[in-house]
Amino acid sequence: MPEHIVEKKTYYAVFTGLILLLAATVALAYIHLGKLNIVAALTIAFIKATLIILYFMHVRYSSRLLWIFVGAGFFWLGILFALSFSDFFTRGWLPLPTGWE
């Protein structure tokens, strides 16, 4: 056997968790939390994605080398977001001149 075989009950447990998190994200969206609504929604989405990656996609049982490959993909996504946000969301911070008058 080239790979660790995940037990069926693990899959059922992860699936139950995913459905409960889906219910939680819908329920939380209707409760007014102000800016925390998006934080809650994204946190739940990240937990769901992590569950899928670790268990359904078997990454938890894979080699360190595969962890690096998986991490690299999301690390580069992080670069894309961090650098773009640091531009777009700081544009109003400094009173820049509008141009040559």
Added chain:
Amino acid sequence: MPDHSIALAHQFDDIEQQHESAALGMWIFLATEVMFFGGMFLGYAVYRGVYHAAYAQASRHLDVLLGGINTAVLLCSSLTMALAVHAAQLGGRRTVVLFLLATMLLGSVFLGIKGLEYYHKYEERLIPGSHFEFSGPNTNHAQIFFSFYFVMTGMHALHMIVGIGIMLVMTMLTWRGNFSAEYYFPIEMSGLYWHFVDIVWVFLFPLLYLVDRS
């Protein structure tokens, strides 16, 4: 071990190495997919920061019930996909075929509900373009939201269609007896793709349907 020698491609030392190579290659492909969808998520996020009021208003026009059901349908399809891989690891043939068929069926249900939602948006004149109608002060900004909605869910749906095609091929190969408990990697790698598409939806659902419901 006739099975083993058929499964092992000659460039690999052993079946473990072959398996890891397949998984690494698949994850490189998935990294490119992460960047592909990442660009759209970034555009969505930047405009959400700028036109938050319009996003909130436009998002309320989406159907949370249908979107929520679709999320559950997709999560179910990920479960049947995981169980198909599990059955394949044990060398089952009929079970693998049944779970792959269930995965395709659930994927088709998702696309059907998505199509129904698109039709509702068409009837409500919420498709961006010259026929777009939106009551409120933010018509143009709401059009940006719906542009992201259609492009992102459309690209996601396209990935679903491709996924169903892949599963169709996997079903036929399994039925023909191409796989065994030693060699089931194509099913597992197709599963990685299917789960990835599921993850994209896990983010799309709250970001598009639940912008400001409270």
